[in-house]
Amino acid sequence: MTPAVGRALGGLASGLLFGAGLVVSGMTDPANVLGFLDVFGRWDPKLAFVMLGAIVVHALALRVLARRPAPWLGAAYSVLPPPRIDGRLVLGSLVFGVGWGLSGYCPGPAIASLPAAGARGLAFVASLAAGQGVVLGLDGLGSWAWRDTSASRG
Amino acid sequence: MASVAGVGGAVLGGALIGLAASLLWALNGRRAGVSGIVGGLLQPVRGETEWQGAFLLGLVLAGLVGTLVAPSAFGSSPLTLGPLVLAGLLVGAGTRLSGGCTSGHGVCGISRGSRRSIVATVTFMASAVATVAVVRALGGVP
Numbered sequence: 001m002t003p004a005v006g007r008a009l010g011g012l013a014s015g016l017l018f019g020a021g022l023v024v025s026g027m028t029d030p031a032n033v034l035g036f037l038d039v040f041g042r043w044d045p046k047l048a049f050v051m052l053g054a055i056v057v058h059a060l061a062l063r064v065l066a067r068r069p070a071p072w073l074g075a076a077y078s079v080l081p082p083p084r085i086d087g088r089l090v091l092g093s094l095v096f097g098v099g100w101g102l103s104g105y106c107p108g109p110a111i112a113s114l115p116a117a118g119a120r121g122l123a124f125v126a127s128l129a130a131g132q133g134v135v136l137g138l139d140g141l142g143s144w145a146w147r148d149t150s151a152s153r154g
Numbered sequence: 155m156a157s158v159a160g161v162g163g164a165v166l167g168g169a170l171i172g173l174a175a176s177l178l179w180a181l182n183g184r185r186a187g188v189s190g191i192v193g194g195l196l197q198p199v200r201g202e203t204e205w206q207g208a209f210l211l212g213l214v215l216a217g218l219v220g221t222l223v224a225p226s227a228f229g230s231s232p233l234t235l236g237p238l239v240l241a242g243l244l245v246g247a248g249t250r251l252s253g254g255c256t257s258g259h260g261v262c263g264i265s266r267g268s269r270r271s272i273v274a275t276v277t278f279m280a281s282a283v284a285t286v287a288v289v290r291a292l293g294g295v296p
Contacts, residue, residue: 004204010181011205015212018174018186018257022213023220025167029229037279037286046164051260053168054175058265061176071183078184083270092251093259093274097281099244102289103231106256107249108188110242111210112217116228123235124242131246132193 006073019112025050028113030104037101099131175262178209187258188213189249232295252278 001009026032027050035044070076100106105113105124114121175186182205191206220227231238249255252274254263259278263271289295 004201007182007201008204008208010178011184011208012212014174014178014181014186015209016174016216017177017212018171018188018209019213019216019220021167021170021172021174023167023216023224023227024170025164026227027167028217028220028227030231031229034232034286037282038290039283040287041290046161049161049164050168050171051264053165054172054261055168055265057169057172058175058261061172062179062265065176065180068180071179071181073181074183076183077179083268085270085273089252089270089274090277092248092253093277094248094281095244096248096252096255097278097283098285099241099246099248100256100278101282101285103233103238103241103245104229105231105241106188106245107192108213108255108257110245111188111192112213112220113228114214115218116221116225117230120231120235120238124231124238127239127242128246129192129196131243131248132189132250133196133246134243135247135250136193136197 003073010073018108021050021054022109022112025053028109028116030109033100033106033109034104037104171257171261172265175257175265185258185262187254187262189246189255190253190258192246193250248278 022028026046032044032046035042036047038044096106103110103124107128110117110121110124110128114125117124178184178186184202184205186209188210191209194202194206195210217228231241233241245255249258252259254260254271254274256275256278259268259271259274264275
């Protein structure tokens with residue numbers, strides 16, 4: 001097994017588990033997501049428990065894994081540039097929140113819903129990719145007014 | 155298996171998501187941020203494309219199995235096609251600007267205690283809550 005095949009299998013296993021988590025938690029149903037966001041209506045706290053479960057498990061695992069000098073199948077852990085808290089981070093988060101609040105879909109659940117959601121699901125994921133493409137295109141122009149400070153791939 | 159299992163299903167599903175992120179870090183040394191993985195495929199980097207494509211394939215396959223064993227776990231967005239496409243554009247542009255979404259900032263970043271990710275998560279949550287409140291005020295059903 002070449003390293004590239006191993007890493008692809010690692011990606012596949014993680015994606016399968018991630019998708020299973022989204023289905024089990026009900027996050028593939030936009031009604032559950034919109035219920036959480038409907039703070040001034042009929043609030044449904046489920047999403048907070050999903051986040052809590054994910055963060056507790058991942059934070060503990062990261063502590064354990066911190067002793068390992070390198071990942072099992074890769075040369076090195078990915079390192080992000082120094083984090084920046086700036087206008088781009090806040091503007092992007094605001095824009096993402098509007099799209100999320102309107103649709104009830106963030107990227108993970110939208111992609112896991114592709115088999116169930118038919119043409120509408122495909123239209124959402126295609127437009128998501130197009131929206132990313134617009135920003136990547138503007139970043140590629142490298143204008144002084146448009147610098148990519150996002151510094152993370154999350 | 156029912157997605158409607160309430161708090162128990164939410165915690166269990168969340169734990170699976172945390173496990174998935176931990177697996178990707180342990181094996182590949184990469185963060186399980188879905189918007190970042192999509193962005194990576196749009197701007198391919200040698201050696202990364204294979205696992206990124208495989209991760210998204212895994213998400214879709216899990217969704218496929220889910221539709222067979224737990225069809226009630228899937229719902230439909232309340233939007234008609236035009237607004238749905240607009241929302242998709244906003245989600246795509248916003249996550250690329252901010253460098254992460256619910257998984258990258260919300261799960262992976264917060265698990266690391268990243269202040270940047272905490273700011274992002276608080277901001278997109280507040281923005282989404284405000285959006286739902288406005289939709290409700292305008293007479294829509296969120």
